[in-house]
Amino acid sequence: MRQRDKTRAGAEIKQPLDVMAFGAHPDDVELLVGGTLAKLAKQGYRTGAVDLTRGELGTRGTEEIRAKESAAASEILKLSVRENLGIPDGHIEKSQDHILRVIRVLRQYRPRLIMIPHWEERHCDHVHTSELVAEAAFYAGLKKIETGQESFRPFRVLYYVGRMGFRPSFIVDVSETFDTKMKAVRAHQSQFHRGQEEAKAGEAQTFISSVYALEVFETMAKYYGAMIGAKYGEPYLMREAVELADPVAFFREFPDGRLPHLFPTP
Ligand SMILES: [Zn+2]
Numbered sequence: 001m002r003q004r005d006k007t008r009a010g011a012e013i014k015q016p017l018d019v020m021a022f023g024a025h026p027d028d029v030e031l032l033v034g035g036t037l038a039k040l041a042k043q044g045y046r047t048g049a050v051d052l053t054r055g056e057l058g059t060r061g062t063e064e065i066r067a068k069e070s071a072a073a074s075e076i077l078k079l080s081v082r083e084n085l086g087i088p089d090g091h092i093e094k095s096q097d098h099i100l101r102v103i104r105v106l107r108q109y110r111p112r113l114i115m116i117p118h119w120e121e122r123h124c125d126h127v128h129t130s131e132l133v134a135e136a137a138f139y140a141g142l143k144k145i146e147t148g149q150e151s152f153r154p155f156r157v158l159y160y161v162g163r164m165g166f167r168p169s170f171i172v173d174v175s176e177t178f179d180t181k182m183k184a185v186r187a188h189q190s191q192f193h194r195g196q197e198e199a200k201a202g203e204a205q206t207f208i209s210s211v212y213a214l215e216v217f218e219t220m221a222k223y224y225g226a227m228i229g230a231k232y233g234e235p236y237l238m239r240e241a242v243e244l245a246d247p248v249a250f251f252r253e254f255p256d257g258r259l260p261h262l263f264p265t266p
Contacts (some may be wrong), residue, residue: 015046017046017047017112018109018112019045019047019111019112020081020111021037022049022051022102022114022116024051025051025054026054026067027067027069027185027208028126032161032162033208035178036115038076038180038181041077041080042177048083048111049074049079049080049083049084051070051082051084052085052089052092052102053089053125054066055089057090058089059189060209062190063177065190069187069188069189069190069191073184073187074184076180077181081109083096083105085105093128094130094131094132099132099136100136102133102136102140103136103139103249104147104149106137106152112155113155113157114158115159115160117185118237119134119159119229122164123162126162130159137153137154140152140263149254158236159236159238161224161234162239166235168224168227168235169242170233170235170242171225171227171230171234172236173225173228173232174225174228185214185217190254192209193214221233241259
């Protein structure tokens with residue numbers, strides 16, 4: 001990655017990305033924002049994903065297997081870009097080296113929006129990813145931090161939900177791309193339950209390899225979908241307030257009569 005950065009440094013960016021999602025491990029982005037990425041790609045936007053580590057501390061799979069699985073999942077989600085920063089799994093510290101790796105990838109692809117884990121999470125690697133990328137996104141805009149590339153700061157940072165839940169700023173209806181998302185998740189074959197075949201192989205069990213794990217993620221998508229009257233939803237939180245030029249147009253009814261949000265009224 002660092003070698004490739006050097007050769008690409010300063011290279012002209014023909015078309016910046018619209019969205020770039022960051023995950024700590026190679027299957028995080030699929031699980032937590034896969035429906036949104038698939039939907040945006042379908043709408044013609046340029047999407048990308050960056051995994052900070054190769055997930056080498058994971059109980060199952062190897063670096064090589066996981067890299068192949070990521071490539072297959074990226075195809076399914078129709079990502080324009082998938083990068084791995086090669087930060088050691090379990091050591092996502094906010095070091096100068098790690099901040100620079102994130103700055104380089106941001107300046108290279110210039111995404112308008114970035115998606116990162118919420119700062120409150122069960123897995124320490126996700127918490128550290130949230131802090132590291134948020135900080136790097138700010139510093140990427142400072143000219144005097146030199147990487148041989150033009151400075152750049154993403155327009156907005158969107159936090160995605162993990163296991164702790166939150167009250168979102170907005171929810172994306174992913175009903176139409178939920179199947180695509182789950183297909184991309186299952187491309188990470190070493191991580192998820194594979195029935196009989198797995199029992200024969202006698203593989204170690206983890207939370208996400210259990211029969212129930214995929215049901216948990218589906219239930220979460222249904223839970224957030226229910227808040228907007230959709231079958232499946234993926235929630236996002238922003239630290240800033242959202243400016244609306246035209247609230248009347250924004251809060252219009254959908255053509256099918258649904259309202260954009262269905263929070264219960266007192
Ligand atoms: Zn993870």
